[in-house]
Amino acid sequence: MCNGNIPPPESQIQTPIGTTNPAAPALKTISKSELASHNSPRSAWCSIHSQVLDITAFSKTHPGGDTILLAAGKDATVLFETYHPRGVPQSLVKKLQIGVMEKGAFQDSFYSWDSEFYKVLKKRVIDRLDERGLSRRGSVEIWIKGILFLSGFWFSLYKMYVTPAFPAAVAWSVSMGIFAAMIGTCIQHDGNHGAFAKSNFINKLAGWTLDMIGASAFTWEVQHMLGHHPYTNILDSDEEVKKEKGIDCPLEEKDQVRHAIHNVFHSSSLKNPNCSIISENGPVSIGV
Numbered sequence: 001m002c003n004g005n006i007p008p009p010e011s012q013i014q015t016p017i018g019t020t021n022p023a024a025p026a027l028k029t030i031s032k033s034e035l036a037s038h039n040s041p042r043s044a045w046c047s048i049h050s051q052v053l054d055i056t057a058f059s060k061t062h063p064g065g066d067t068i069l070l071a072a073g074k075d076a077t078v079l080f081e082t083y084h085p086r087g088v089p090q091s092l093v094k095k096l097q098i099g100v101m102e103k104g105a106f107q108d109s110f111y112s113w114d115s116e117f118y119k120v121l122k123k124r125v126i127d128r129l130d131e132r133g134l135s136r137r138g139s140v141e142i143w144i145k146g147i148l149f150l151s152g153f154w155f156s157l158y159k160m161y162v163t164p165a166f167p168a169a170v171a172w173s174v175s176m177g178i179f180a181a182m183i184g185t186c187i188q189h190d191g192n193h194g195a196f197a198k199s200n201f202i203n204k205l206a207g208w209t210l211d212m213i214g215a216s217a218f219t220w221e222v223q224h225m226l227g228h229h230p231y232t233n234i235l236d237s238d239e240e241v242k243k244e245k246g247i248d249c250p251l252e253e254k255d256q257v258r259h260a261i262h263n264v265f266h267s268s269s270l271k272n273p274n275c276s277i278i279s280e281n282g283p284v285s286i287g288v
Contacts, residue, residue, distance in 0.1 A: 027052075028099035035101070039073025045098070046071040047106065048080045053096040065200040067192070070226055075106045078230040081113050085122045138197040146187045146196070146206065153179035153213070180213040188213075192221050 030045075030052045038045035044056045055068055062068045064083075071079055080088070112118060129136070156176035163169045190196040191206025207217045 027097065029102050030099040031102050032105040035075075035105075036073045041066070041069055041072075044069055044072035046074055046076040047101050048093065049077050050101040050106075051093065051097050052099040052101060053093065054098045055096060058096055064194040065203055067194055067221065067225065070221060075101075077109065078111065079226070081111070082230055085125050137195050138199075138202075142190060142196060149179055149182045149187060150209070153183060183209050183213055184215065188217060188220070192217055192224070 035045055035047055035052060038054075041059065042056070044059060045052055045054055047053075055062075055071065059066050059068050153176060156172050156179055160169050160172040160176055163172055187196065187206050188208075188210035191203045191209065194200070194203050196203050196206040207221075210217045210220055
């Protein structure tokens with residue numbers, strides 16, 4: 001969830017998450033229902049590897065902006081792992097920790113975070129980012145592209161309304177549609193990921209361009225950042241059937257889905273260092 005500047009190398013990161021200190025005082029045991037009740041900006045808790053963190057105050061200084069609040073009230077282990085390829089300092093996790101989840105609250109993920117495959121894939125992603133030397137948040141190229149797309153959209157919309165000839169108006173409407181698609185796939189995408197600029201406010205404005213073209217930045221964040229990225233390449237056919245019958249589909253159910261095609265992704269990704277996929281051994285959700 002952190003879309004800020006690249007953290008320090010893993011060698012400088014403290015003890016991996018999940019370790020415990022025998023001398024530490026006992027922490028409160030928190031139920032799944034209690035965790036779920038803290039799902040608002042006023043009180044936001046999340047679970048990371050069964051450690052419950054209070055991210056309410058931290059959301060205001062989180063390098064990736066308030067997108068971290070998407071994890072509120074949930075088991076955010078998959079989000080935590082896939083959005084931080086370099087890891088997160090254990091000291092920060094311990095500072096935010098307020099309790100532990102009761103045993104059996106969430107099913108064990110089939111993702112293997114310490115598998116050799118996942119380690120290799122993360123290393124290749126990090127090496128690629130370092131090789132390119134690009135800022136993870138904002139660049140002149142992104143801003144120029146944004147200005148061109150926005151100008152093209154509004155100019156095409158204007159010409160569509162004022163052009164008297166119907167064929168020409170249709171042509172301008174097609175042009176507007178093309179620019180709208182570019183705004184949806186580029187400007188709002190980068191903004192809602194917290195990558196359009198270093199300013200969280202500008203990122204919000206960029207994200208809201210999705211509302212400008214007739215969709216919703218809020219629903220996109222939920223679908224894209226809680227569904228698509230952590231659970232890339234997982235088919236939703238079973239989920240759609242349940243929805244049609246009015247059956248609730250908890251997001252965590254996606255974590256238990258396994259398809260034979262994942263074995264293909266697993267094999268191909270080891271041959272292609274630029275792959276960004278999900279496999280039976282664990283996902284990496286970072287585009288390179």
